[in-house]
Every structure is written in structure tokens, then in C-alpha cells.
Amino acid sequence: MLDYSDCKIETVTIELRYDQSLLVWDKVGEIWAEVQTQFPELVLQTGTPTQQAFESFDISATIEMAAFRASCRGVNAEEKVAQVTQKMLQVCADRLKLAVFTRVGLREIRSRKFANMDEANSAVSSLVSPAFAGSLVGDSRLSTFTCALKQESKTNGLSASIRTEERETKVTIPWAFRERITADLSKECLVVVDCDYYTIGTTLRETLNMEEWAKQASRTIKRYWKSVLQ
Amino acid sequence: MSDNVISIDEGRGSQTFVGSLRPQVIMGAAAAALPAVFAHVSDTPPLGASGVPLSVQQLYPEQTDDSRQLKALNLLERARITLLDALNFDPSGNFLQFDQEIMRARAILLRAFMYRDIGEGYAAVVNAVIWALANRKPGLPSRRQINVISASMERLISGPYIHFDTSMQILDDLEEADLDIEPPSLDILIEGYDG
Numbered sequence: 001m002l003d004y005s006d007c008k009i010e011t012v013t014i015e016l017r018y019d020q021s022l023l024v025w026d027k028v029g030e031i032w033a034e035v036q037t038q039f040p041e042l043v044l045q046t047g048t049p050t051q052q053a054f055e056s057f058d059i060s061a062t063i064e065m066a067a068f069r070a071s072c073r074g075v076n077a078e079e080k081v082a083q084v085t086q087k088m089l090q091v092c093a094d095r096l097k098l099a100v101f102t103r104v105g106l107r108e109i110r111s112r113k114f115a116n117m118d119e120a121n122s123a124v125s126s127l128v129s130p131a132f133a134g135s136l137v138g139d140s141r142l143s144t145f146t147c148a149l150k151q152e153s154k155t156n157g158l159s160a161s162i163r164t165e166e167r168e169t170k171v172t173i174p175w176a177f178r179e180r181i182t183a184d185l186s187k188e189c190l191v192v193v194d195c196d197y198y199t200i201g202t203t204l205r206e207t208l209n210m211e212e213w214a215k216q217a218s219r220t221i222k223r224y225w226k227s228v229l230q
Numbered sequence: 231m232s233d234n235v236i237s238i239d240e241g242r243g244s245q246t247f248v249g250s251l252r253p254q255v256i257m258g259a260a261a262a263a264l265p266a267v268f269a270h271v272s273d274t275p276p277l278g279a280s281g282v283p284l285s286v287q288q289l290y291p292e293q294t295d296d297s298r299q300l301k302a303l304n305l306l307e308r309a310r311i312t313l314l315d316a317l318n319f320d321p322s323g324n325f326l327q328f329d330q331e332i333m334r335a336r337a338i339l340l341r342a343f344m345y346r347d348i349g350e351g352y353a354a355v356v357n358a359v360i361w362a363l364a365n366r367k368p369g370l371p372s373r374r375q376i377n378v379i380s381a382s383m384e385r386l387i388s389g390p391y392i393h394f395d396t397s398m399q400i401l402d403d404l405e406e407a408d409l410d411i412e413p414p415s416l417d418i419l420i421e422g423y424d425g
Contacts, residue, residue: 094393100283155288204283206389206396209348212299216292 002123004222004229007110007193012077014085014214015069017103018096024065027095028052031063034091039084059084068092078108082214093205101208105198106217111190120164120189121145127162127228152200160195160224193229195221286388302345302352303387309338309359310383313376321369332371336363351392355382358401358411365410378407 032052036042041056053062058077061070061084068088072081092098114120121142125133133142148161167190171183197217286303293300316331339360346353359379363371371379382400386392392400404411 155284156291199284199289201288202283203289204389206351206392207284207286207289209299209391212290212293212297215297216290216294219292219294 001126002112002191002229004193004225007112007191009073009077010109010111011071011073012081013069013071013107014081014210015067015105016085016089016101017067018098018101020066021096021098022065023096024063025049028063031091031095035061035087038087061088063088063092078214078218082211086210089208089210099205101203101205103198104203104208104213105196106214107194107196108218108221110193114189114191117143117164117166117189120191124162124164124191155200156197157200158195158197158220158224162191162193165190165192193225195225197221286390298345299348299390302342302348303390305338305342306383306387309335309342310380312338313380317373317376325369332363332366336360339363349391350394351397352386352390354394354397355386355400358404359383361413362404362409362411365414371409375407375409378403378409
């Protein structure tokens with residue numbers, strides 16, 4: 001049986017989209033200098049005219065011409081990502097003269113590890129009828145499971161998916177170091193719970209506070225999954 | 231001391247990898263601690279055709295009682311209604327009842343000012359209305375002035391996170407309605423400075 005409370009947060013991402021802003025080309029240095037006053041741990045990863053990405057160990061933040069987003073992971077990822085995006089919202093809205101956002105979204109990805117894929121598949125196959133997940137041809141067995149849906153009202157939408165996946169991280173180590181460093185990362189068998197809650201329609205800057213909005217977006221996502229994964 | 235540079239290719243099984251495909255370069259041997267980059271939310275639908283901005287209620291449909299925003303907006307709405315209630319009384323005939331409603335509205339606004347961390351624009355407007363009511367002359371504010379204050383409250387309720395510059399326009403509207411929105415001590419200080 002799969003319980004939502006057993007699924008640990010991998011990442012929480014908040015993204016705000018807006019009409020293309022060419023002011024990014026003029027203001028991006030100022031924007032990042034100000035964001036770094038509150039989050040000095042952020043370090044430049046890529047800086048191109050169309051995208052600037054900054055990262056720290058648990059924060060990833062990007063500004064583009066038509067969107068900015070931040071991802072956080074680990075303990076308090078939900079609070080942290082809301083704080084980072086609130087700061088980005090304040091700075092970007094002022095510097096890029098953004099009064100309207102075309103989409104505001106929060107995406108939360110959680111996962112739970114299992115010993116093998118059979119266990120992972122059996123944990124989620126209980127969500128559907130036994131016939132649906134049962135052996136279909138000969139002695140076949142369930143190898144992966146994916147279930148996704150999307151719901152929309154006039155103002156908000158939610159897309160959710162639950163899937164099993166075998167995750168493998170490949171490390172390429174330069175020849176000179178292979179003697180000293182071994183890249184032996186084991187495969188992980190996971191159930192991944194992925195949900196995206198977003199606004200439909202335009203959102204005025206003057207109605208938007210990311211910490212308030214993220215709180216209730218997270219609450220909506222939790223309520224949904226708790227009703228599904230009991 | 232030389233640094234070991236290791237490149238790592240991110241593998242996420244069946245999950246679509248939509249982040250940067252360039253090699254991640256790190257210092258030392260902490261490859262396993264690399265951040266997972268898959269932040270692009272590209273699998274969501276395009277924006278709906280609706281051009282009408284979302285209202286505060288639509289944007290925050292599930293606010294709980296502990297929400298500071300909800301508390302602040304409720305106080306603003308209460309203050310606005312209380313001010314409009316004052317219009318039921320003619321200050322020339324029922325001065326005490328009229329003034330009581332105005333004082334009640336001001337008391338509610340003082341509580342609303344406790345949530346001034348919502349933003350500089352919010353704080354500026356609430357502060358201005360508080361002083362406008364404090365500086366009122368007997369029998370005032372007039373119906374017109376109350377309507378201007380009510381409109382400024384409505385503006386704040388529909389957009390509590392207004393920019394400070396935007397709030398200046400609202401303050402101008404209040405001053406144009408002959409409301410004195412500055413604390414009297416400020417005038418004394420300015421006079422003293424000029425003198």
C-alpha cells in the first residue's frame with residue numbers, strides 16, 4: 001500500500017510566465033545582484049542573453065525572457081521555493097515592469113523508494129482494477145506503471161501523474177581519475193508522484209504573493225494526493 | 231592544489247529530462263550530491279483564452295483562517311462597510327451615531343495596519359486613510375469623501391500587493407477629496423524646519 005506521507009519531496013518548482021520582456025537584456029545584472037542580497041549562496045551557472053541560471057546546493061533559479069522559475073529540494077523545500085520566488089517576483093516585476101503574469105504554476109515531485117520494480121509496481125497497481133494491471137499476454141508481468149490526468153476549471157488547473165521508474169545516474173569520470181574514483185551508483189526503483197497546480201487566465205502583479213499562493217497550491221496538491229493514496 | 235573536475239550526465243529513467251544537457255561540472259568528488267535539474271515545467275497546457283484577470287478570491291480559493299492576507303482583507307472590508315454605514319446617519323442630526331461609526335472604522339483600520347508587511351503600497355494607503363479619519367473636522371467626512379475612501383479600500387481589497395508608486399495615485403485621490411492624510415505633527419515639523 002502506498003501512503004502519501006511516505007513519499008519524500010524531490011523538488012518543488014514554482015514558475016511564473018509573462019509576455020516576452022526584452023528588458024531582461026538591460027536589467028538582468030541588477031536583478032541578480034538584488035536576488036543575491038537575500039540568497040547569497042546562489043552562484044551563476046549559465047548566463048546567456050535569453051537565460052540566466054543560478055544554483056546553490058538546494059536552490060535552482062532561472063530567469064528567461066518570458067518566465068522565471070525556482071526549484072528547491074530537501075527539508076522545507078516548499079517554504080524555501082516560495083521565499084525565493086517571492087523575492088524574484090518583487091525584483092523582476094519592478095525591473096522588468098511586469099504588471100501581468102500569464103501563468104503561475106507550482107510543481108511538486110515526490111518519490112518513494114522500493115527494493116525492486118515488482119514492489120513499486122504492486123504498490124501503485126492497487127489504484128486500478130486488478131484486471132487492468134494483471135497479466136495480459138501469456139506469463140507477462142507488469143514492468144512499469146504510469147497514470148496521469150489533468151483537470152481544469154476556468155481559473156485553475158491541476159495535472160497529476162503517478163508512475164514507477166527505475167532511475168540510474170551515470171557518471172562520466174575523466175580517464176585520469178578513474179583509478180581513484182569509482183562511479184558505482186546503484187539503480188533506484190521508485191514510485192514518483194508528480195503534480196502541477198497552475199492558474200488559467202491572467203494574474204495581476206498586485207494580487208500576487210508567492211508565499212500565500214504557494215501555501216494554498218501545496219495544500220490543494222496534498223489534499224488531492226491524500227484522497228488518492230490512502 | 232589542483233581541483234578534480236568531474237562531469238556527470240544526469241539519468242532519470244523514464245522521466246523526461248528537460249533541463250540543461252550540458253555536463254555538470256563540480257569540484258571534488260561529490261558527484262552524487264549534484265542538483266537534479268528538471269525544473270522546466272513544459273508538460274503543462276498553454277494558457278487559457280480568458281483575458282480577464284483572476285480576482286483575489288479566484289487566485290486564493292482555499293485560504294485558511296491563519297492567512298495574514300485573509301485577515302487583512304477582512305478588516306479592510308469591515309472598515310469599508312462600517313464607513314458606508316455611517317452614511318445612514320445625518321451628522322447634523324445624529325452626530326454621535328455618525329461619529330461612532332467613523333471611529334469604529336478607524337479602529338478597524340488600525341488593526342489592518344498591523345498587516346503592513348503585506349507591502350509598502352498597502353501600508354501607505356491604510357496609513358493615509360487612518361490619518362484622514364483622525365484629522366477629520368466635526369461633521370466630516372462628507373458623503374463624497376467617504377465614497378472616495380471606500381473606493382480606495384476597494385482598490386486595496388482587489389489588489390493588496392500594489393506597488394508603492396501605484397499607491398501614490400490613490401493617495402492623490404484622497405487629497406483631491408480634501409482629506410488631510412498626513413499626521414499633524416508632520417506639518418508642525420515642516421513648519422519648524424521652514425521657519
